[in-house]
Amino acid sequence: MGPRTNNTTQRRSTRPPGDRAEGAASACLVVIHGQDLGHRVELDGRPLVIGRSPDVELTIDHRSISRRHCRIWRDDDGYRIRDLDSTNKTFVNEAPIVEAQLHDGDHIGVGDSVLKFMERGSIEARYHEELYQLATSDPLTGLYNRRQFQELVEKEILRATRHARPLTLALVDIDHFKAINDRHGHPAGDSVIRGIAQILKQNARAEQLIARIGGEEFAILYAEQSLDDALAAAERLRALVQAQPFDLGGERLRVCVSIGVAQWRAGSLSELMRAADAQLYRAKREGRDRVCAEDKP
Numbered sequence: 001m002g003p004r005t006n007n008t009t010q011r012r013s014t015r016p017p018g019d020r021a022e023g024a025a026s027a028c029l030v031v032i033h034g035q036d037l038g039h040r041v042e043l044d045g046r047p048l049v050i051g052r053s054p055d056v057e058l059t060i061d062h063r064s065i066s067r068r069h070c071r072i073w074r075d076d077d078g079y080r081i082r083d084l085d086s087t088n089k090t091f092v093n094e095a096p097i098v099e100a101q102l103h104d105g106d107h108i109g110v111g112d113s114v115l116k117f118m119e120r121g122s123i124e125a126r127y128h129e130e131l132y133q134l135a136t137s138d139p140l141t142g143l144y145n146r147r148q149f150q151e152l153v154e155k156e157i158l159r160a161t162r163h164a165r166p167l168t169l170a171l172v173d174i175d176h177f178k179a180i181n182d183r184h185g186h187p188a189g190d191s192v193i194r195g196i197a198q199i200l201k202q203n204a205r206a207e208q209l210i211a212r213i214g215g216e217e218f219a220i221l222y223a224e225q226s227l228d229d230a231l232a233a234a235e236r237l238r239a240l241v242q243a244q245p246f247d248l249g250g251e252r253l254r255v256c257v258s259i260g261v262a263q264w265r266a267g268s269l270s271e272l273m274r275a276a277d278a279q280l281y282r283a284k285r286e287g288r289d290r291v292c293a294e295d296k297p
């Protein structure tokens with residue numbers, strides 16, 4: 001299990017990467033050794049605890065790391081780090097510390113992992129920012145890509161389990177998309193994909209995760225929302241898409257989507273995906289342009 005940034009709605013937005021408010025973060029941490037190499041966490045001045053517990057802001061689920069291992073915060077002189085009496089100690093540039101000032105480029109050792117501290121704006125931080133965007137987002141829409149979505153959903157499943165909160169997944173698929181490509185061309189198809197992504201983004205709440213997980217398929221995770229609430233949100237999206245004509249070179253085209261919704265009930269991410277997928281195919285079978293959800297238990 002790799003590192004997870006928690007405190008989702010505050011620490012980092014669960015909105016798609018393209019939607020992130022720029023300028024809020026003043027520094028970042030990048031994993032340069034250990035699990036989830038390249039993972040990046042923004043520091044925006046608020047205290048951040050690194051540890052094995054799922055309830056800290058940056059979870060690294062590894063036995064070499066204490067439940068609450070160390071804390072990073074900002075004071076008038078910049079960022080500081082303090083070890084929280086961890087079993088294996090916290091290191092800055094390979095020296096054990098109790099408390100220390102952090103400087104651009106410092107290596108922070110926690111258990112088997114090494115994180116690099118970088119001031120925002122440094123060339124290296126921008127380089128990592130670009131790499132991170134490339135690795136986690138879909139270039140056509142700016143939404144999360146499939147891999148990143150799966151990683152974030154795994155984390156939400158842990159949180160839902162721990163706090164006994166509901167979690168609902170919707171899979172959204174454009175209807176008869178091949179015909180749009182065939183009739184209007186691939187670039188027009190791309191603009192329809194972008195347009196639908198835009199509708200999904202504009203109507204998402206901060207705690208929702210949205211991704212493009214396939215050619216003309218999107219996924220939305222409704223964290224902390226019941227099946228009924230997610231169903232109502234999905235139905236609103238379906239109606240919005242249906243009501244908004246796309247302008248394809250002067251021709252107005254109506255596009256529809258089918259949506260399958262499933263609630264997480266213990267079990268793995270792939271079981272949740274399969275359940276939502278079954279509902280999506282039911283929506284297609286029953287005539288498209290509709291939302292289907294599994295019956296409640």
Ligand SMILES: Nc1nc2c(ncn2[C@@H]2O[C@H](COP(=O)(O)OP(=O)(O)OP(=O)(O)O)[C@@H](O)[C@H]2O)c(=O)[nH]1
Pocket residue numbers: 173174175176177178179181185186187188189190193214215216284288
């Ligand atoms: N323009 C464009 N087309 C894509 C992209 N990715 C996949 N496609 C096309 O999307 C089409 C998907 O077609 P199908 O899976 O047959 O589905 P459909 O025509 O939407 O039919 P239903 O889902 O059954 O309503 C294929 O023609 C793919 O080539 C993309 O990034 N851009």
